[in-house]
Amino acid sequence: xxxxxxxxxxxxxxxxxxxxxxxxxxxxxxxxxxxxxxxxxxxxxxxxxxxxxxxxxxxxxxxxxxxxxxxxxxxxxxxxxxxxxxxxxxxxxxxxxxxxxxxxxxxxxxxx
Numbered sequence: 001x002x003x004x005x006x007x008x009x010x011x012x013x014x015x016x017x018x019x020x021x022x023x024x025x026x027x028x029x030x031x032x033x034x035x036x037x038x039x040x041x042x043x044x045x046x047x048x049x050x051x052x053x054x055x056x057x058x059x060x061x062x063x064x065x066x067x068x069x070x071x072x073x074x075x076x077x078x079x080x081x082x083x084x085x086x087x088x089x090x091x092x093x094x095x096x097x098x099x100x101x102x103x104x105x106x107x108x109x110x111x112x
Contacts, residue, residue: 001096001112002070004077006061007035007089012081013059019080020063023072026112029062038086058089064096064112 008016013030020028034055065073074091082088101111 001064001099001109002067003062003064003094003096004070004073005092005094006077006081007033007058007091008061008077008081009083009087009089010057010059012083013061015080016061016077019076020073023069023076025063025065025069025073027063031060031062033058033060037090056087064099066109066112 006016010032017028035058036054036056061077063073070093074093077091098107099109099111100107104111
């Protein structure tokens, strides 16, 4: 099984969720995060004072899928979240050794 973590722009969350739902992904975790990459933040004006915003708001979406579904899930995330502009985000894929559903004790693919 694979864990996919996608850092995306906040306004793309609904599109990504819908794309994953169409694939049959039954659950996901969403976290509001802040960060920067090549985008390097930006300058804002507030009450006449200029200040630098180093960390930009992003959304982190985490899902666990079977290895067979991984490529389709990654493609769905890319397609739904791409704007073509800097700051679109990143996707990280890691291996998951074990999944256990706490309520039932199910393990492996049945727990996902």
